[in-house]
Amino acid sequence: MMDGFPDVMRAEWTKFRSVPVYLGTLLGAAGLMVLFAVLISSGSPGTYDQAPYVDRFRFTHRPLTGDGSIVARVAGQRADHPWAMAGVMIKESATAGAPYAVLAVTRGHGIRLQARFTTDIAGSDHKAPHWLKLTRAGTVITGYTSTDGSVWRPVGTVTMTGLPSTVEMGLFATSPGAERAVPMRPVLMRTRPGTAVFDNVSVTAPGPPWRTDDIGGAGSPEPPPPLGIEPTAVTVTTPAGDIIGQADDGSRVIAAVAGSIAGLLPLLALGSAFVTAEYEHGLIRTTFAARPGRVQVLAAKAVVLAATVFTTTLVAGLAAFLITQPLLRLQGFRPPTYPDPSLADPTVLRVLVGTAAFLTLGAVLALGVGAILRHTAAAVTTTIVLAMAPVLVTPMAGGPWPQRLGPLAGLSIQQIKETDDAFLLPWAGRTWTGFTLLCAYAAFAFAGGCVLMRRRDP
Amino acid sequence: MNLIERPTAATIETHGLRKHYGRTLAVNDLTFTVVPGRVTGFVGPNGAGKSTTMRMILGLDTPDEGRALVGGRPYRGLRTPLRHVGALLDANALHPARRACDHLLWMAHSNGIPARRVDEVLDQVGLATVARRRAGAFSLGMKQRLGIAAALLGDAPVLMFDEPVNGLDPEGIRWICGLLRGLAAQGRAVLVSSHLMSELEDTADHLIVIGRGRLLADTSVRDLRAQASGGRAQASGGRAQASGERAQAPGAQTQASGERHGLEQISLEEAYLRLTRDATEYTATEDGT
Ligand SMILES: Nc1ncnc2c1ncn2[C@@H]1O[C@H](COP(=O)(O)OP(=O)(O)O)[C@@H](O)[C@H]1O
Numbered sequence: 001m002m003d004g005f006p007d008v009m010r011a012e013w014t015k016f017r018s019v020p021v022y023l024g025t026l027l028g029a030a031g032l033m034v035l036f037a038v039l040i041s042s043g044s045p046g047t048y049d050q051a052p053y054v055d056r057f058r059f060t061h062r063p064l065t066g067d068g069s070i071v072a073r074v075a076g077q078r079a080d081h082p083w084a085m086a087g088v089m090i091k092e093s094a095t096a097g098a099p100y101a102v103l104a105v106t107r108g109h110g111i112r113l114q115a116r117f118t119t120d121i122a123g124s125d126h127k128a129p130h131w132l133k134l135t136r137a138g139t140v141i142t143g144y145t146s147t148d149g150s151v152w153r154p155v156g157t158v159t160m161t162g163l164p165s166t167v168e169m170g171l172f173a174t175s176p177g178a179e180r181a182v183p184m185r186p187v188l189m190r191t192r193p194g195t196a197v198f199d200n201v202s203v204t205a206p207g208p209p210w211r212t213d214d215i216g217g218a219g220s221p222e223p224p225p226p227l228g229i230e231p232t233a234v235t236v237t238t239p240a241g242d243i244i245g246q247a248d249d250g251s252r253v254i255a256a257v258a259g260s261i262a263g264l265l266p267l268l269a270l271g272s273a274f275v276t277a278e279y280e281h282g283l284i285r286t287t288f289a290a291r292p293g294r295v296q297v298l299a300a301k302a303v304v305l306a307a308t309v310f311t312t313t314l315v316a317g318l319a320a321f322l323i324t325q326p327l328l329r330l331q332g333f334r335p336p337t338y339p340d341p342s343l344a345d346p347t348v349l350r351v352l353v354g355t356a357a358f359l360t361l362g363a364v365l366a367l368g369v370g371a372i373l374r375h376t377a378a379a380v381t382t383t384i385v386l387a388m389a390p391v392l393v394t395p396m397a398g399g400p401w402p403q404r405l406g407p408l409a410g411l412s413i414q415q416i417k418e419t420d421d422a423f424l425l426p427w428a429g430r431t432w433t434g435f436t437l438l439c440a441y442a443a444f445a446f447a448g449g450c451v452l453m454r455r456r457d458p
Numbered sequence: 459m460n461l462i463e464r465p466t467a468a469t470i471e472t473h474g475l476r477k478h479y480g481r482t483l484a485v486n487d488l489t490f491t492v493v494p495g496r497v498t499g500f501v502g503p504n505g506a507g508k509s510t511t512m513r514m515i516l517g518l519d520t521p522d523e524g525r526a527l528v529g530g531r532p533y534r535g536l537r538t539p540l541r542h543v544g545a546l547l548d549a550n551a552l553h554p555a556r557r558a559c560d561h562l563l564w565m566a567h568s569n570g571i572p573a574r575r576v577d578e579v580l581d582q583v584g585l586a587t588v589a590r591r592r593a594g595a596f597s598l599g600m601k602q603r604l605g606i607a608a609a610l611l612g613d614a615p616v617l618m619f620d621e622p623v624n625g626l627d628p629e630g631i632r633w634i635c636g637l638l639r640g641l642a643a644q645g646r647a648v649l650v651s652s653h654l655m656s657e658l659e660d661t662a663d664h665l666i667v668i669g670r671g672r673l674l675a676d677t678s679v680r681d682l683r684a685q686a687s688g689g690r691a692q693a694s695g696g697r698a699q700a701s702g703e704r705a706q707a708p709g710a711q712t713q714a715s716g717e718r719h720g721l722e723q724i725s726l727e728e729a730y731l732r733l734t735r736d737a738t739e740y741t742a743t744e745d746g747t
């Protein structure tokens with residue numbers, strides 16, 4: 001098998017470099033990667049245009065003077081986003097950006113005690129229905145949860161220095177949409193208004209009547225339902241909204257690989273054509289007459305393709321990274337919120353090298369499919385559909401599974417700080433899972449090509 | 459030239475080759491030997507199985523039965539096959555965007571043949587001046603020459619050409635015939651296929667005639683001529699048919715040959731037609747139904 005392999009590789013490299021459209025496609029893919037990175041780095045920082053936080057939700061509340069507490073059972077929560085919250089809140093005033101502390105159930109991240117856009121304490125993994133209690137004692141806010149309303153477990157404590165004696169206390173719901181997305185990545189999910197149903201609501205001292213406000217211009221199509229003087233059951237519907245502070249979400253690195261898909265498509269065509277063109281021009285017989293070892297020939301093609309694609313896209317990714325840094329700083333992605341990323345950072349290297357590997361595996365997958373189908377148009381169509389179909393299906397599927405199982409799952413290698421699957425970034429928290437899956441696809445297509453090439457007359 | 463890996467015998471042997479495609483039996487129990495030092499013509503009507511046989515010799519198509527050996531060894535076992543067998547199967551088998559010299563260069567690399575051979579063979583076939591042109595811009599004649607250059611690249615002792623004069627002008631035909639005779643005179647085994655006897659009669663020393671995949675005759679040209687002369691009485695009857703067949707052949711060549719050989723030439727053509735008539739007719743009716 002290895003006998004004379006360098007000769008075959010040399011021959012395949014000569015074939016590759018002597019067809020201008022192959023080199024053009026390769027450089028075109030690299031150019032697209034850089035172009036997309038520059039374009040996305042020249043836009044505004046999206047959500048955080050106006051303020052370094054998003055504070056937009058519906059708040060049903062009443063004032064609390066001095067110490068006290070609020071108890072409520074979240075009977076049900078309906079929302080799409082894993083970070084959609086339903087819970088109780090103490091907030092300095094009913095205006096966007098005012099200091100706050102919340103205790104909430106989420107769709108996908110359990111119980112959370114959060115404060116002032118910076119603190120995030122994880123509680124148990126419970127979802128609704130669940131009991132929540134938030135107490136104020138001076139500047140100390142403590143959260144408790146309970147499954148039955150009688151046995152309470154503390155979640156954590158936050159200290160809010162400078163909290164005035166009278167604060168707003170009440171119930172809220174969020175339903176994050178675009179604002180949760182990293183600016184460099186499109187969102188995966190369509191978002192519906194989030195609804196939270198509360199019962200067993202009680203507050204320590206009776207006081208002025210409850211009122212409902214749309215904080216930060218959350219704007220609801222439905223007017224808030226009228227509330228009784230001392231309601232115990234409340235439904236809060238938020239059309240869209242989130243409570244989140246601006247933080248380093250990896251944008252400074254992700255921008256460099258924003259052209260991954262744009263670069264992938266021509267490389268899929270290149271990978272397929274590198275073998276199918278030989279069938280279409282009848283050259284495959286010349287090739288196999290010169291080297292009867294068919295697996296050896298396909299392996300040499302794979303090595304030449306992989307080496308050229310990897311080198312080119314790695315250089316393109318590095319160039320895009322370096323070019324986009326000053327652009328991103330100009331657009332507001334700068335320290336202290338967005339520290340300058342370094343090429344020595346293993347995460348940065350993983351994203352850049354991993355992206356080149358992702359594109360390389362895509363090209364090898366396409367080569368395998370080309371060897372199986374032996375027809376350029378058929379192979380290119382198949383690989384592109386294989387890659388892109390999950391992207392189209394996922395928003396309709398009501399879950400990230402199509403995205404997780406397709407070849408693009410390999411983009412998981414680009415994860416930085418994601419907590420949830422994003423549009424082009426599945427397997428959040430499992431960096432290597434999707435990438436391994438893509439390796440398997442490429443290996444499978446290559447092996448299939450080898451088997452069929454050996455079995456069939458060219 | 460690098461002769462280190464030359465097989466001891468410059469021969470092609472086939473033993474009971476059989477190959478079918480779907481319901482078509484392309485080659486049926488075909489056994490013959492091609493020996494060095496002469497041009498062996500491989501003739502038979504279109505669809506007789508010549509190209510299929512050559513592909514099996516080159517290890518491209520796997521025979522259903524039987525085997526083919528080159529210099530006593532199966533082709534697929536050769537480490538650097540281009541140094542053992544030079545072959546032209548299809549002159550159009552080129553990437554149109556690739557320069558002629560690069561086409562030969564990758565072939566050279568694949569068999570560890572020094573790159574200077576590329577210039578040598580391009581010179582030999584008269585393409586030195588257009589070496590850097592893209593193959594897509596070549597005329598059929600230039601492509602045939604490039605295909606022949608590829609066959610010569612490895613300086614192989616065994617050479618095979620599938621319909622090399624197809625579509626060439628008379629001057630090109632004369633050039634190829636001279637080249638083939640020269641290669642045979644150097645002691646190489648040369649197998650040339652054609653569906654027209656007229657294209658080979660001046661070039662070939664020996665003939666392997668096949669029809670419907672079967673061996674019809676394995677004979678020297680002289681013997682076939684002699685055999686045909688015996689049946690001269692029927693020659694005039696077959697003449698119309700013969701000229702009809704030859705309408706596809708380049709006129710100049712046919713006329714020149716006619717003047718040289720007179721009646722004998724017609725007889726050779728006639729002998730070939732008689733040999734292959736059954737096969738042709740059978741194919742025709744098979745196609746018709
Ligand atoms: N790859 C193939 N697939 C199907 N049929 C084929 C194939 N190659 C050849 N044939 C058939 O086999 C027969 C012999 O063809 P071929 O070897 O090309 O004949 P020749 O070269 O003598 O004209 C023909 O009937 C042809 O149609």
Ligand SMILES: [Mg+2]
Nearest residue numbers: 508509510620
């Ligand atoms: Mg043929």
